[in-house]
Amino acid sequence: MSAVETAEPGERTAAPVVTPRITPLSAAQHGALLTWRSLLKIKRNPEEILGLTFMPLMFVALFVFVFGEAMMGDWQAYRDLITPGIIAQSVIFATIGTGVALNTDIEKGIFDRFRSLPVARSAPLIGAILGDLVRYLLTVIMVLLVAVAIGYRPEGGVIGVVAAIAVVMSFAFALCWLSAFMGLLLRTPMAVNIFGSVWMFPLTFGSSAFVPTDRMPGFMQTFAEVNPVTHVIDAMRELLAGEAVGDSLLWVLVWIVVISAVFFPLATRAYRRRT
Amino acid sequence: MTDAIRAEGLVKRFKGQTALGGVDLTARTGAVLGVLGPNGSGKTTTVRILSTLLQPDSGHATVGGYDVVREPHQVRRQIGLTGQYAAVDEDLSGTQNLVLIARLLGFSRPAARARSAELLDHFVLSFAADRPAKTYSGGMRRRLDLAASLVGRPSLLYLDEPTTGLDPHSRNELWDVVRSLVGEGVTVLLTTQYLEEADQLADDIAVLDRGKVISRGAPDELKARAGAQVLQVRPVESARLEQVARIVEAVTASEVRSGEGTANASVTDTAVMPEVVRRLDDEGIEVSELTLRRPSLDEVFLALTGHTAQTAPEGESNDDGASGAAETERTPA
Numbered sequence: 001m002s003a004v005e006t007a008e009p010g011e012r013t014a015a016p017v018v019t020p021r022i023t024p025l026s027a028a029q030h031g032a033l034l035t036w037r038s039l040l041k042i043k044r045n046p047e048e049i050l051g052l053t054f055m056p057l058m059f060v061a062l063f064v065f066v067f068g069e070a071m072m073g074d075w076q077a078y079r080d081l082i083t084p085g086i087i088a089q090s091v092i093f094a095t096i097g098t099g100v101a102l103n104t105d106i107e108k109g110i111f112d113r114f115r116s117l118p119v120a121r122s123a124p125l126i127g128a129i130l131g132d133l134v135r136y137l138l139t140v141i142m143v144l145l146v147a148v149a150i151g152y153r154p155e156g157g158v159i160g161v162v163a164a165i166a167v168v169m170s171f172a173f174a175l176c177w178l179s180a181f182m183g184l185l186l187r188t189p190m191a192v193n194i195f196g197s198v199w200m201f202p203l204t205f206g207s208s209a210f211v212p213t214d215r216m217p218g219f220m221q222t223f224a225e226v227n228p229v230t231h232v233i234d235a236m237r238e239l240l241a242g243e244a245v246g247d248s249l250l251w252v253l254v255w256i257v258v259i260s261a262v263f264f265p266l267a268t269r270a271y272r273r274r275t
Numbered sequence: 276m277t278d279a280i281r282a283e284g285l286v287k288r289f290k291g292q293t294a295l296g297g298v299d300l301t302a303r304t305g306a307v308l309g310v311l312g313p314n315g316s317g318k319t320t321t322v323r324i325l326s327t328l329l330q331p332d333s334g335h336a337t338v339g340g341y342d343v344v345r346e347p348h349q350v351r352r353q354i355g356l357t358g359q360y361a362a363v364d365e366d367l368s369g370t371q372n373l374v375l376i377a378r379l380l381g382f383s384r385p386a387a388r389a390r391s392a393e394l395l396d397h398f399v400l401s402f403a404a405d406r407p408a409k410t411y412s413g414g415m416r417r418r419l420d421l422a423a424s425l426v427g428r429p430s431l432l433y434l435d436e437p438t439t440g441l442d443p444h445s446r447n448e449l450w451d452v453v454r455s456l457v458g459e460g461v462t463v464l465l466t467t468q469y470l471e472e473a474d475q476l477a478d479d480i481a482v483l484d485r486g487k488v489i490s491r492g493a494p495d496e497l498k499a500r501a502g503a504q505v506l507q508v509r510p511v512e513s514a515r516l517e518q519v520a521r522i523v524e525a526v527t528a529s530e531v532r533s534g535e536g537t538a539n540a541s542v543t544d545t546a547v548m549p550e551v552v553r554r555l556d557d558e559g560i561e562v563s564e565l566t567l568r569r570p571s572l573d574e575v576f577l578a579l580t581g582h583t584a585q586t587a588p589e590g591e592s593n594d595d596g597a598s599g600a601a602e603t604e605r606t607p608a
């Protein structure tokens with residue numbers, strides 16, 4: 001049985017080799033390895049591939065061709081209006097996956113396995129979040145590609161597109177801590193999913209994503225105008241259209257700071273408690 | 276020789292419910308410590324504390340000389356953990372599961388691949404090496420999980436109910452794995468509800484009941500402590516087992532347990548032997564085995580706790596457990 005040969009009994013127990021706890025370098029390596037793990041899952045899960053490809057396709061196509069003519073009498077104009085909104089909506093919904101995946105890993109004992117190894121404690125969390133940022137980015141790119149395929153041509157050019165992506169990605173990064181917090185707090189993946197959706201539906205539809213806010217009744221308009229998602233979408237619209245950037249970008253930054261300041265500590269504290 | 280594990284007075288409460296009420300344990304280096312207990316007795320909680328996953332409310336424990344609370348990193352460098360439920364990543368293949376762990380442990384990429392192939396081969400998983408683990412059977416998952424805990428060649432291995440849910444063949448294979456690991460000098464802490472398993476594998480046994488160690492010692496010492504002997508009769512024709520059981524019951528006047536081709540009954544007076552032989556002879560039953568033996572661990576558990584391992588009553592008051600402990604907690608000679 002050489003295959004499972006182990007250390008000599010005294011080798012590790014008797015000699016008290018004083019090992020450094022965990023160096024920042026190895027912590028970074030652990031984080032990178034666990035990011036790799038998170039990304040491997042994309043290939044393995046048909047539903048993830050479907051979520052990343054078919055959903056953007058369907059969203060863009062349905063909204064543009066079903067509502068386009070009715071809303072603006074011209075589906076091309078509506079396409080240009082809602083593309084930033086669909087990007088933001090898709091990414092925001094994708095953040096729910098972060099909490100669901102964390103919860104699943106904990107429930108299945110995967111994090112216990114990592115924690116029984118000499119691995120930096122934060123590494124599983126960092127790996128999960130970084131892996132999800134890649135997912136968010138893939139989502140953004142997919143929606144953009146679909147929109148471009150049906151004729152969307154952002155005036156802002158490459159710089160405008162990159163800047164708009166940076167805005168929505170930063171916002172998603174802040175929001176993923178909210179999702180992580182829920183994933184660590186709630187008991188089952190199902191609960192995380194439901195709770196997440198409860199937040200995300202009003203945030204995305206109650207925004208300037210699909211309808212200009214001044215066409216909404218008073219209370220809805222008020223909600224939509226303070227809604228951070230409206231600011232994200234407005235900032236993206238300006239950047240994608242190559243227009244002068246207004247207050248919306250400033251508001252997005254404020255919201256990113258506020259959301260992160262609240263949910264990053266809550267999530268990391270919940271992580272330490274749960275794991 | 277030092278002890279690989281030394282735990283003193285471990286207490287753990289969950290929302291006011293006491294999971295561990297002061298557990299003391301020692302595992303000798305290179306030996307198998309069997310922690311035997313029914314559902315909810317605190318086996319998993321003990322393992323989680325000793326593998327740094329959970330902090331005790333009070334008490335302390337050292338593993339390989341390192342404190343599990345203050346020096347978790349050093350503890351983790353020595354241990355392998357196979358939890359009660361297989362912690363394999365279902366979306367990853369067998370190879371990917373093992374390579375990931377090897378890489379986290381600091382193996383280079385080629386070394387990680389080699390180690391993973393070696394373990395998959397050893398645990399007869401090579402044929403499914405590149406399939407996602409979600410397509411594995413329960414037994415295959417268990418094997419992959421065990422392989423995962425051996426990647427870093429731990430000197431101390433925790434196995435939390437490793438054979439629950441395995442068929443007899445897989446169970447025997449796992450026992451062989453444990454034995455060969457021990458042969459290589461690995462210390463093993465094994466929890467189980469199967470008394471036979473502890474009897475087969477453990478050098479020392481701690482019997483856990485409702486968060487307390489109620490008895491400890493070598494398997495034979497535990498059996499001696501239960502006192503009474505057991506009469507065991509095996510008929511040549513297994514079809515006549517029922518008939519044998521009736522005779523044994525009539526002669527010994529105690530409850531007969533039949534299983535695996537034998538009838539068993541506790542006896543206090545060995546004079547019943549000739550009577551049993553005579554009655555069997557009268558009815559023309561040939562027996563291949565007629566022995567007085569020490570009680571099995573199952574029977575020991577019954578004697579120690581007043582209830583069998585399988586039917587641990589949930590709602591029973593803890594006072595019974597405490598008085599039971601006082602009676603049976605004797606240091607073996």
Ligand SMILES: Nc1ncnc2c1ncn2[C@@H]1O[C@H](COP(=O)(O)OP(=O)(O)OP(=O)(O)O)[C@@H](O)[C@H]1O
Nearest residue numbers: 289293294312313314315316317318319320321359
């Ligand atoms: N996370 C938890 N929260 C609340 N109670 C818990 C928790 N973990 C364990 N317990 C309780 O602690 C007691 C001991 O549980 P433990 O899992 O250690 O038992 P066990 O011996 O491993 O049982 P089994 O044979 O069923 O695996 C039980 O009463 C259980 O309900």
Ligand SMILES: [Mg+2]
Nearest residue numbers: 318319320359
């Ligand atoms: Mg258990």
